[in-house]
Amino acid sequence: MAKHPDIELDTTAVFKSIIQMLDSLPDENTCRQHLEKLxxxxxxxxxxxxxxxxxxxxxxxxxxxxxxxxxxxxxxxxxxxxGTIFESSHIPLRKWFTAIYLFAAHKKGISSLQLHRDLNVTQKTAWFMLSRIRHSFANNVEFEFDEITQLDETYVGGKNKNRSKKKKVSNTQGRSLKTKVPVFGMLSGGLVYVKVVKNTRSKVLTPIIEAKIKKGTVVVTDGWNAYKRLNKSYIHHVIKHNEGIYKMGAYHTNGIEGFWSLLKRGTTGIYHAVSPKHLQRYCDEYAYRYNTRHMKDGERFNLSLVNSDERIKYKDLIASN
Structure with a gap:
């Protein structure tokens, strides 16, 4: 790629668009300088x-x-x-930067098929790049909820009625663990925390709740049985959805349910199918974008470069559980 020595790199820049980023970082040297500065x-x-x-x-x-x-x-x-996702990669930083900008800026993500066309790489390479980026976006920031916290659970998986006749599984409509994976979420103060779980029983959810929510905090849930004993450690408000009640004063679970809608629309519309093995990484991806939704795209891009430490190797990515 031709070099542009006449371009003076502003390494503190927050790019307003992907075009501005590509114009400001035209080659490997300028991309490296930007990464070093950050x-x-x-x-x-x-x-x-x-x-x-x-x-x-x-x-x-x-x-x-x-x-x-x-x-x-x-x-x-x-x-x-x-020590970053770029280590041991022969892919130019400019292509990595383009992938990260698109990945972070697109509200619902970008598929490997689309990225492979945009970057002129193989679909396998694009999938690996996205998987590395997604892995680095894992919600590993330690924080504790101490405000009103909404709790809810959902099940990710296709509807049985939409499957072909050969792939239909009897008695799986609804919350069946045969074809769906349970996901538990907490939302407070504009931040969401998402965890793939083996089931939604109290003995599974309670340790997660106690590890992330300060005791004495107000928690809001629906009427699911797993939440019944929360009043021992928290101020527990129950929204009885089965009775047609969806809000009681300032208390509701509309925020976390809105996040579930975003997650499911994204996985269905962009990725079409997500395996249980990789589901946690996709949940972390959507949580990351949700938690940084008030940032500009350029700010989120720079933050993504700073937080690109968690590198996963291909052999670990494709290894069986």
Whole structure:
């Protein structure tokens, strides 16, 4: 790709569109500089010993510096890619950046088939890129809900009536675990936390609730039996949907149910089918976009680059559970 030495990179920029991002980062060098600024703030950090210096050795290749450093303390060689989803990848950073921008900006995500056409890579490569990005978006930020918290559960899986005759499974309409996977969610203060669970019984949900919600907090649920004992640790308000009641004053579960609608419309409309094995990553993807929904696309793009630490290898991605 032709270089543009006359372009001065503004590494603090928040891009207003993908076109502006591509114009501002036209080659590998400018993309690397942008990533270094975001992740290192001008001082390279050795991924092995953690040494942060602005004078680590810069190693040149054929007389040109391409981002390879040598740590002055442990003597390890490294680049800004090490320890990120870009490590050991032969895909140019510009294609990675394009994929991340599209993935983060599109409200319902982007399929591997669409991405492979947009980036001119194979569908297998596009799927792996998306899987790595999705894995790095995992909701691993530790926080505790201490405001009014909505709790709800849903079941992800196709409807039996929509299956072909050969694929129909008897007695599976509704909440059957034969063809559907239960997902539990909590929403408070504009943040959502989602967890794929094996079932929605009290002994499964209660430990998750107690780990994420401060005791004494107001919790709002529907009339599902698994929530009956929450009043021992929380101020519990029950919205009796089976009686046609959907709101009691300031208390309702409309927020978390709205998130379920977004999740299901996205997985059905964009991805069409999601295997139980990868469902948690898709839930984390939608939770990430929901929790950053007030950010501009360029801000979410930069945040995604900063939080690109969690790298999953292909062999682990396709390994059986």
């Amino acid at each position: 992740r290192w703030n001008g001082q390279p950090i050795c991924p092995k010993c953690g040494s942060q210096r602005d004078n680590h050795y810069k190693l040149k290749q054929k007389g040109e510096f391409k981002g390879l450093y040598k740590c002055k303390d442990c003597r390890e060689r490294f680049t800004v890619r090490v």
